[in-house]
Amino acid sequence: MKRTFFNLILLFILTSILLEPLSVSAQEAPLSIPQSLEESKELGEKSLKTIPQLLQNGWQEGFRILKNWWDNYISVWLGVFWSKAKNPFLKEVERRKSSIQEESETKIFQSFSEKKSTWERLRELLK
Numbered sequence: 001m002k003r004t005f006f007n008l009i010l011l012f013i014l015t016s017i018l019l020e021p022l023s024v025s026a027q028e029a030p031l032s033i034p035q036s037l038e039e040s041k042e043l044g045e046k047s048l049k050t051i052p053q054l055l056q057n058g059w060q061e062g063f064r065i066l067k068n069w070w071d072n073y074i075s076v077w078l079g080v081f082w083s084k085a086k087n088p089f090l091k092e093v094e095r096r097k098s099s100i101q102e103e104s105e106t107k108i109f110q111s112f113s114e115k116k117s118t119w120e121r122l123r124e125l126l127k
Helices: 002-027 037-113 118-125
Strands: none
Touching: 002 037, 037 118
């Protein structure tokens, strides 16, 4: 139910963003069919001047909506998720840290106790 409601709201937002340029251009003077070549040329030039501005306004509005959505919902959800996942993750890191340190110290000690070159010791540590 929540997912369907969310999808409907998202669909409404996307259609309003995509249809906004059409509503802005419809509020201007109604277009008529050009009667001559000059009128066609003027209509084409006017269209070419207004289309980039309409697209820019649509993209800016869409970006603003997505940024607000990210700030208000996604970043909050990620913060809650991270705060819940951080403690078990850090406990596991601390638990494994001591065993890894002991293991690395024994490897280092063994490599120094044996009479090997520095290059051979480094290769063994990296295995």
